[in-house]
Amino acid sequence: MKTHHPIASLPHGTATTEPDRRDFLQKSVAGMTLLAAAGPVAFAADTAFTTDLSKGADNFYRSDKVISKAVAFENQYGMRVAGNLFTPKSFDRKAKAPAIVVGHPMGAVKEQSANLYATKMAEQGFVTMSLDLAFWGGSEGQPRNAVSPDMYAESFSAAVDFLGSQAFVDKNRIGAIGVCGSGSFVISAAKIDPRMKAIATVSMYDMGAANRDALNHSQTVEQRKQIIAAAAEQRQVEFNGGAVQYTGGTVLKLAADTHPIQREFFDFYRTPRGEFTPKGASALTTTQPTLTSNVKFMNFYPFNDIETISPRPLLFITGDQAHSREFSEDAYKRAAVPKELYVVAGAGHVDLYDRVALIPFDKLTSFFNQHLVAASA
Numbered sequence: 464m465k466t467h468h469p470i471a472s473l474p475h476g477t478a479t480t481e482p483d484r485r486d487f488l489q490k491s492v493a494g495m496t497l498l499a500a501a502g503p504v505a506f507a508a509d510t511a512f513t514t515d516l517s518k519g520a521d522n523f524y525r526s527d528k529v530i531s532k533a534v535a536f537e538n539q540y541g542m543r544v545a546g547n548l549f550t551p552k553s554f555d556r557k558a559k560a561p562a563i564v565v566g567h568p569m570g571a572v573k574e575q576s577a578n579l580y581a582t583k584m585a586e587q588g589f590v591t592m593s594l595d596l597a598f599w600g601g602s603e604g605q606p607r608n609a610v611s612p613d614m615y616a617e618s619f620s621a622a623v624d625f626l627g628s629q630a631f632v633d634k635n636r637i638g639a640i641g642v643c644g645s646g647s648f649v650i651s652a653a654k655i656d657p658r659m660k661a662i663a664t665v666s667m668y669d670m671g672a673a674n675r676d677a678l679n680h681s682q683t684v685e686q687r688k689q690i691i692a693a694a695a696e697q698r699q700v701e702f703n704g705g706a707v708q709y710t711g712g713t714v715l716k717l718a719a720d721t722h723p724i725q726r727e728f729f730d731f732y733r734t735p736r737g738e739f740t741p742k743g744a745s746a747l748t749t750t751q752p753t754l755t756s757n758v759k760f761m762n763f764y765p766f767n768d769i770e771t772i773s774p775r776p777l778l779f780i781t782g783d784q785a786h787s788r789e790f791s792e793d794a795y796k797r798a799a800v801p802k803e804l805y806v807v808a809g810a811g812h813v814d815l816y817d818r819v820a821l822i823p824f825d826k827l828t829s830f831f832n833q834h835l836v837a838a839s840a
Contacts, residue, residue: 514734519820522579522737528552529585531578538597538621540614545601546594546622547578549585550631559633561835562590564622564659566615568816569644569670570608570712570750571732572600574739576642576816580665580827583819584640587828589835590632594622596648600741606707608748610756612670612763615645616652623658636660636835640827642816643787644668646779647765650794653772661834663778663827666815669790671763678786691758698755710757712750724786727813737817766797773799778830780823782810803830 525531534548554560563584567577577593585591597614598604604614619639627634638661641649646667653659674690676682697708713732714725721729731737732750740746769777777798781791783806795804810821 514736515730516736518814518818520736520818522575522731522817524579524582524819526582526586529582531582534592534625535601536621536625538614538617540617542597542614543603544594544597544618544621544625545573546592546625547573547581549581549591549593551585551588554588554590554631556631558631559636560588560590560631561636561638561831562592562626562629562632563831563835564619564626564637564639564649565591565593566596566619566639566641566645566649567593567599568642568666569668570599570752571643572739572741574600574741575732575737577645579817579819580640580642580822583822583824584827584831587824587832589831590626590629592622592626594618595741596645606753606756607744608709608752610752610759612648612651612759612765615648616655619649619652619659620656623656627658634658638662638831638835640665642666643812644670646794647671647763647790650769650772650777651763651765653775654768657775659775661776661778661831662772663780663830664791664794665780665822666782666785666787666812667779667790667794668787669765669793670760671765672790672793674757674760674763679789687761691761694755694758701755708754709748709751710754711752712748715747724812727786727811731813731816766794769794769797770799774801776801776803776830776834778803778805778827780805780807780815780826782807782812782815782821784810785812785815787812 528551530550530552532548534546535543538544565577565581567573567575573593573595581591581593595602596618597611598607598609623637626632626637637658639649639659640663642665646664647669649662653662675687701707713728714721717729740749779791779795781788791804795802805823805826807821807823814821
């Protein structure tokens, strides 16, 4: 394990009692919080909340050194996957370049974090592509906001299909970056897709463990069963014609007792710092999975057999204050060499979505240069 700077003693937002932490996870990760079906959207303007743009927060960054192009392609099941392709302006299209696929946080879309990472890595000479996971953003899939870990992993493999078909991409030098939930999805994909030659995760959430156990294993099996039962009951309601219900995600407005972790997400998803509502979607349900499908995560075990990815290299990036740090540490412990755990001092979970002064792009660049560029020399 390598540490960027000395590690703080406690992750930000986790210095709470177990009941407080359990209550937060039940309500915002795997819980049964429901949204109203109508009414005005209440975001930061209705609170005393001030958007924090410190440490270079720049989610919507655009580069004059990079050309971006919207692309679309089909996955193995005939579903349209939407992406943005980024190439350096100085790029020699007659050459075969290394490429990187970038996946967005769970509940987000490519315009949130993924485009930023793809743009920054394209500035370093890579062909890159951000993508919308199935059921989110511009990608196909019904119902919208559905949870399907297998289809999320398939989105990464479909992106590799697309990149490998491009004349200017070396199909033997394709890597991947997964941010937040996409960290677990890209690991799931890489286990059965050896075309991904190097894999990096940032602020990774193991979406299976987060829903089964909550943070720090603070949710009991009985509480898990209650969540599953409620989802099953709602499934029957919807089959009988009832309205689709949503769960988890980021609150629409803050209250005096809003949990610190929800405040962290709110600062990104519900303010101009990172708010983005895709065409045809509702701002009321962005970040919110459907309640009945969210239990699919209970059967998602991305770290099982993670050691079989070896000898392909794995890089796990997390913040020393990240409430999600346990997932990167768990994956690192289970993975086989070559592997590296890189801890960024002063960084919380969401900080690594867009705070360019904290995101270690130099580390990502050296990692992919070593394993995609130099390895082919």
